[in-house]
Amino acid sequence: METDLRLESSLWIGNKRYRAVLTGWHLKWTEADKKNGDKKTVSVPVAEVVGVENGRVEILPQKSVEDTDKDFTGGRSRSTYGLLWSLGRTQFSCPSRVLRDQWTNHLRTALKTHSPLRPHRLLVFINPFGGKKKGREIYHSLVAPLFELAGISSHVIVTERANQARDHLLKKDLTGFDGVVCVGGDGMFSEVLHGLIGRTQQEAGLCETDPAVTLQPCPLHIGIIPAGSTDCVCYATVGVIDPVSSALHIIIGDSQPLDVCSVHHASTLVRYSVSLVGYGFYGDVLAESEKHRWMGPLRYDYSGTVVYLSNRSYAGIVQYLPADPLLSSPKDKTRCLSGCNVCSRSTERLFPHTSDSGSLYSSHFSQYSNDSEGEWVSVEGRFRCVSITCMSSSCARSPLGLSPSAHLADGTGDLILVWDTHPLSFLKFLYRHTSTQDQFDLPFVEVHRVKAVRFSLPDGREEEVHEGIGELNRAIGGEEREYVDTVSRNGSQQQLAQSVVERETMNEHKTVAPILCGLCCKKTPAVSVWNCDGEILPFTEIFCRIHGQLVRLYARGIEDAAAMQNCSQESDKNKSRCITYK
Numbered sequence: 001m002e003t004d005l006r007l008e009s010s011l012w013i014g015n016k017r018y019r020a021v022l023t024g025w026h027l028k029w030t031e032a033d034k035k036n037g038d039k040k041t042v043s044v045p046v047a048e049v050v051g052v053e054n055g056r057v058e059i060l061p062q063k064s065v066e067d068t069d070k071d072f073t074g075g076r077s078r079s080t081y082g083l084l085w086s087l088g089r090t091q092f093s094c095p096s097r098v099l100r101d102q103w104t105n106h107l108r109t110a111l112k113t114h115s116p117l118r119p120h121r122l123l124v125f126i127n128p129f130g131g132k133k134k135g136r137e138i139y140h141s142l143v144a145p146l147f148e149l150a151g152i153s154s155h156v157i158v159t160e161r162a163n164q165a166r167d168h169l170l171k172k173d174l175t176g177f178d179g180v181v182c183v184g185g186d187g188m189f190s191e192v193l194h195g196l197i198g199r200t201q202q203e204a205g206l207c208e209t210d211p212a213v214t215l216q217p218c219p220l221h222i223g224i225i226p227a228g229s230t231d232c233v234c235y236a237t238v239g240v241i242d243p244v245s246s247a248l249h250i251i252i253g254d255s256q257p258l259d260v261c262s263v264h265h266a267s268t269l270v271r272y273s274v275s276l277v278g279y280g281f282y283g284d285v286l287a288e289s290e291k292h293r294w295m296g297p298l299r300y301d302y303s304g305t306v307v308y309l310s311n312r313s314y315a316g317i318v319q320y321l322p323a324d325p326l327l328s329s330p331k332d333k334t335r336c337l338s339g340c341n342v343c344s345r346s347t348e349r350l351f352p353h354t355s356d357s358g359s360l361y362s363s364h365f366s367q368y369s370n371d372s373e374g375e376w377v378s379v380e381g382r383f384r385c386v387s388i389t390c391m392s393s394s395c396a397r398s399p400l401g402l403s404p405s406a407h408l409a410d411g412t413g414d415l416i417l418v419w420d421t422h423p424l425s426f427l428k429f430l431y432r433h434t435s436t437q438d439q440f441d442l443p444f445v446e447v448h449r450v451k452a453v454r455f456s457l458p459d460g461r462e463e464e465v466h467e468g469i470g471e472l473n474r475a476i477g478g479e480e481r482e483y484v485d486t487v488s489r490n491g492s493q494q495q496l497a498q499s500v501v502e503r504e505t506m507n508e509h510k511t512v513a514p515i516l517c518g519l520c521c522k523k524t525p526a527v528s529v530w531n532c533d534g535e536i537l538p539f540t541e542i543f544c545r546i547h548g549q550l551v552r553l554y555a556r557g558i559e560d561a562a563a564m565q566n567c568s569q570e571s572d573k574n575k576s577r578c579i580t581y582k
């Protein structure tokens, strides 16, 4: 294969002559008319070539093609500043048209051969109302021209309502698509996540509601073009919020597996989460922020301050199933980077090649689904917040994230327990998220690497919840409302996570009540609400299970510039790593 693809000839860039060679993995060109010592070689990995077109092509800001006989243009992704990528474009001239055609054909074949995960056809959902409402503009001006250069055909849907993307993925024909791209924020990503996971289980005949079931990983990749308010999933998997960088990761077919947490209540699946299942502070911030959507991304800072000043803590019982402490620890001061060893070892453990040992993981889970005592740890008390995250959840507000050493794809989540404490101590905890100071190195904070978590209220609390909500309804003249949104799956009417949320009556709902009680009635509410990746959950008592590597993103994790330099002298194998961050 390697020899078939080899091509070598003279090529011109501008008026300089180069000796160019395509070896299969690399395209290299060296100045031809210089003394040996002065010759510079440019080497571009084929995996990073975006596309090849005949003629002299300009791509950005507007595409133009000068259709000449002997020229071709190559586009490649290149790192411009740290994790930011941009499109590099080189126009080559050949001595003849025949040679030009040979170059473009060889390069296109090399792309197909060496980057098998490059998408050919994508389904794109744009949320025109996410973040600063620039989704459409971002896609058409920055992303679509790159997809076109890469020869990707995309079917674009600008959403007209919430949950349109999710419903489309659950019901419509997806044949021929290699991946799904969402242009928006974490909420839009969550829609795609729910749609794809649901569709995959539906086709595999698996029951999503049962937490003991080993779910089927999704075959389609997900791409995120960030255009939301927090864009936490993009930040934590690419390292930067930049639509062009994300588009380039999609084009070259990067692949990053991601753990997913399923959240259950009684025998229902409530939702899936990848970044935050948070009770207490983060739940209250979300509930408060929903009233101020008009503020855009700033609503979280405003609501964060309001909720901080209301100084609340909540009673609860947290039970958790610890992950194997020999594999990794949330306090080991490492970071999960591209090619992370801990995640790679998890891939082998989660998806062993022999079909016999394939049942190992599920049988392990049936252990806890039966609630077998012993391994579970239980704590009870008052908490400022209880957070579960499957990954670091880094974002612009918190560049190292909620749990800086969490792994994207190790099959575990981190449980962060912040016990009730003095308001200034809690502020210190929050503030440490904005720097490299260790937010876990505080006496009222615990962090555990876990496989599953259960949260319940101490006896008697449920009554307080209902009393509080009754009081609230009387105060605001509330009436019962019912929302029904069911989607036909497998021929039967099954509720989806979101449907469960919408179906809840206001009387059962425990969402607005605590916030309004806390702020208006000046009464400390008995319960908080759960923030699940930016959505409020309608239940207080929940059970969470982490599913290792359930989905794949067009991303490669975070590349660390210093680590890359250190590794440049080492073998490729040693590039798989986790580095110490402090």
Ligand SMILES: CCCCCCCCCCCCC/C=C/[C@@H](O)[C@H](CO)NC(=O)CCCCCCCCCCCCCCC
Pocket: 185, 186, 187, 229, 230, 231, 232, 275, 276, 282, 285, 286, 300, 301, 304, 305, 308, 393, 395, 397, 398, 402, 427, 430, 431, 433, 434, 531, 532, 533, 534, 535
């Ligand atoms: C003193 C400065 C403290 C700064 C503390 C920063 C902590 C930031 C931690 C961010 C964690 C993000 C986790 C990701 C969650 C996403 O799945 C979800 C959907 O997009 N986003 C949110 O729920 C949105 C959640 C947004 C939470 C923002 C909290 C802002 C707190 C501000 C507190 C100010 C206190 C001021 C006291 C005078």
Ligand SMILES: Nc1ncnc2c1ncn2[C@@H]1O[C@H](COP(=O)(O)OP(=O)(O)OP(=O)(O)O)[C@@H](O)[C@H]1O
Pocket: 126, 127, 128, 129, 130, 131, 132, 158, 159, 160, 161, 162, 163, 183, 184, 185, 186, 187, 188, 189, 191, 227, 228, 229, 230, 231, 232, 534
């Ligand atoms: N056309 C639409 N009209 C109204 N809501 C929509 C539409 N399309 C999608 N949505 C919903 O809007 C919600 C928020 O969108 P999105 O996540 O893109 O932006 P955001 O909330 O500003 O950002 P983030 O989630 O990063 O904080 C999503 O939950 C999604 O379901």
Ligand SMILES: [Ca+2]
Pocket: 259, 389, 390, 391, 406, 407, 408, 409, 410, 411, 412, 413
């Ligand atoms: Ca994880």
